[in-house]
Amino acid sequence: MGGRLTQLIFAVALALPVLARADTISAAPEKVEVVVYRDRPARGADLAREDPDSAHGLALVTETRTVDLPAGRTRLSFEGVADGIIPESAAVEGLPGSLAERNFDYDLLSPGSLIAHLTDQPVHIVRTDRKTGRETSEAATVRAGPDGVVLQTAAGVEALRCSGGPEKLVFDSLPKGLASRPTLSVVTDTPAAGRYQVRVSYLSVRIDWAADYVARISPDGKSLDLTGWITLANHSAASFADAPTAVVAGRLARVPADLPTAAPQHLKTGCWPMGTSHHGVPRPEIPAPPPPPPMALMAPMPAPPGMREEVVVTAQKRTVQTDLGDYKLYSLVEPTTVAAHQVKQVQFLHQAKVGFDPVYRYDVEIGDNGEAPPPDQTIPTRLVLRLKNKAADGLGEALPAGLVSFRQAEPGAPGHELFLGQAGMRDVPVNEPFELNLAQSPEVVVRQEIVSAKQLGWGTDHRRLRAEIAVSLFNHRADAVITEVRQPQAEGLTIVAESLSHDIRDGAPAWRIALAARSETTLTYTVEFDN
Structure with missing residues (x-):
C-alpha cells in the first residue's frame, strides 16, 4: 500500500509544473539614455537619404523602469524596446534574484x-x-x-x-504569438515581493550619426570660420523622448553588421496589370526632405566616472566633449527627443578666424615603363587648405571625421555667400596638422614631361627604372601662390638628382615652390624605382 501511494504521489508531482510562474509587464521606461556610434564616418547629411533597410548605425540604449514583482518565479516583459534591438547584447540590472532565461518577442503584428x-x-x-x-x-x-x-x-x-x-x-481574432510592440522578457526568481528599479541596456541598429562642417572663408582668403554640427539620424520605428543623448567619435571595432531582428513582414497583394499602362515602369524617386534647421535643445548628461571632462563654453555650443578611452564622447548639454524616422542637427563646434595655408598641389604621374601624360597637356592643380589643429591657429579641439562644405562671400555683394565645394575630413586629434581638398584650379596648372626613361637591369622578381622628369608650373593668377609637386611613393624609390631640394610629406618626396603672380618655373629631378 505504501509503495503504491508513493508511486501515485510521484506521478502527480510529474504532472504539476515545477514552479508556478506569474506574469509582470513593464509597458514603458520612465527614462531612457542613448549613445550613438557611427557606421561610416564621412557621410554627413547623406544620412537623411539613406535606405532604412540598409542602415546599420549602432546605438547603446539604456532604459530605467520601475516594476512590481511578486515572490517566486516571474516572467517580466519589457514592452516597447527598440525595434532594431540586438537581443544577445541586452543586460538587465537591479533585479533582486537570478535570471532563469531571457527571450525576445520579435514576431510583430503587421x-x-x-x-x-x-x-x-x-x-x-x-x-x-x-x-x-x-x-x-x-x-x-x-x-x-x-x-x-x-x-x-x-x-x-x-x-x-x-x-x-x-x-x-x-479576421475574427488575433492569432497567438504576435506582439504589438517589440518585447524583451526575462524569467526571474524573486526572493521577496516588492517594487524594484531596473536598468535595461541593449544595442540597437538603424540609429546613426555623422559630423557636418560649414567653413566660411574670409574675403581675404587667409582664414575661415568653422562650424560643426552633429547630424543624428533615427531610421528605426522607436522614439526616445527627452533622452540624454551622446555620440562617440572614432572607428568602433565591429564584426560584420548586425541586422535587426524585429523586421515586420510585408504583405504583397499585387495582381496582373489590369487595364494599366504603367506596369513594370519604376516610379520616380521622391527625394528625401532636407534635414530640419538647427534647433535649440533642451540637464547636462554627466560624464561617466573616471572620465576627463573638457568644457569649452561658447555662445551657441550645445555639447560637452569628454575622453572615452581612445574615443571622443560628445554629450548634448540638454536632453532631446530622438524621434522615429527623424534627422536632426545639433551644433558642437564654432571656431572663428581659423588660420590655413593654401597650397596648389600636383601629384606626378609615371607608369611602370615610364608612361606619363602628353608633355603638351595642361593639367590643373588641386587647391589644398593646410591647417593645424592648435589653439594658436584658432582650433585646438578634437575634430570627428565628416564632410566640410565651403562658402565664401561674393565679391562686391556683402552678406551674399557662394558655395565653393565639399571635402571629406578624417578624425583629427588636437595638435595634429591636416588637409582639406577644396577644388581643382584652372589658373595654376602644370605640364609634365618624361625627359628620359631607361631600364637599369633585372632582379630576381623585379626590374629597376630610371626616369628624368620635368614639371613646368604656370601661375595665371594676379597674386603669388605656393605650389607643391609630390612624387608618389614606389618600391625602392630614390631621388638621384634634383634642381631643387625636396622634403618629405606623408612619406613621399615633395617640392614646395613659390610662384610670383603671372609667372612660371620648371622643376626637374631624376628618380629610380623598382617596377
Whole structure:
C-alpha cells in the first residue's frame, strides 16, 4: 500500500509544473539614455537619404523602469524596446534574484505576419460593389501568404485583390504569438515581493550619426570660420523622448553588421496589370526632405566616472566633449527627443578666424615603363587648405571625421555667400596638422614631361627604372601662390638628382615652390624605382 501511494504521489508531482510562474509587464521606461556610434564616418547629411533597410548605425540604449514583482518565479516583459534591438547584447540590472532565461518577442503584428499566422485558418472576405457601394461578406480560408495571398472560397481558389473590385479580409481574432510592440522578457526568481528599479541596456541598429562642417572663408582668403554640427539620424520605428543623448567619435571595432531582428513582414497583394499602362515602369524617386534647421535643445548628461571632462563654453555650443578611452564622447548639454524616422542637427563646434595655408598641389604621374601624360597637356592643380589643429591657429579641439562644405562671400555683394565645394575630413586629434581638398584650379596648372626613361637591369622578381622628369608650373593668377609637386611613393624609390631640394610629406618626396603672380618655373629631378 505504501509503495503504491508513493508511486501515485510521484506521478502527480510529474504532472504539476515545477514552479508556478506569474506574469509582470513593464509597458514603458520612465527614462531612457542613448549613445550613438557611427557606421561610416564621412557621410554627413547623406544620412537623411539613406535606405532604412540598409542602415546599420549602432546605438547603446539604456532604459530605467520601475516594476512590481511578486515572490517566486516571474516572467517580466519589457514592452516597447527598440525595434532594431540586438537581443544577445541586452543586460538587465537591479533585479533582486537570478535570471532563469531571457527571450525576445520579435514576431510583430503587421499585415504580413497576420496572414502568415492564419494560413489554413478561416477568415471573411468583404467585397464592395463599385456601382452600388454595397458590401458582401463571404467565408474563406487562407491557403498561402504573405507573399501573394491565396484564398479558398465556396467558388474555388483565388488570389486576393484580383477580382477587379475593392475587397478586404476581416479576421475574427488575433492569432497567438504576435506582439504589438517589440518585447524583451526575462524569467526571474524573486526572493521577496516588492517594487524594484531596473536598468535595461541593449544595442540597437538603424540609429546613426555623422559630423557636418560649414567653413566660411574670409574675403581675404587667409582664414575661415568653422562650424560643426552633429547630424543624428533615427531610421528605426522607436522614439526616445527627452533622452540624454551622446555620440562617440572614432572607428568602433565591429564584426560584420548586425541586422535587426524585429523586421515586420510585408504583405504583397499585387495582381496582373489590369487595364494599366504603367506596369513594370519604376516610379520616380521622391527625394528625401532636407534635414530640419538647427534647433535649440533642451540637464547636462554627466560624464561617466573616471572620465576627463573638457568644457569649452561658447555662445551657441550645445555639447560637452569628454575622453572615452581612445574615443571622443560628445554629450548634448540638454536632453532631446530622438524621434522615429527623424534627422536632426545639433551644433558642437564654432571656431572663428581659423588660420590655413593654401597650397596648389600636383601629384606626378609615371607608369611602370615610364608612361606619363602628353608633355603638351595642361593639367590643373588641386587647391589644398593646410591647417593645424592648435589653439594658436584658432582650433585646438578634437575634430570627428565628416564632410566640410565651403562658402565664401561674393565679391562686391556683402552678406551674399557662394558655395565653393565639399571635402571629406578624417578624425583629427588636437595638435595634429591636416588637409582639406577644396577644388581643382584652372589658373595654376602644370605640364609634365618624361625627359628620359631607361631600364637599369633585372632582379630576381623585379626590374629597376630610371626616369628624368620635368614639371613646368604656370601661375595665371594676379597674386603669388605656393605650389607643391609630390612624387608618389614606389618600391625602392630614390631621388638621384634634383634642381631643387625636396622634403618629405606623408612619406613621399615633395617640392614646395613659390610662384610670383603671372609667372612660371620648371622643376626637374631624376628618380629610380623598382617596377
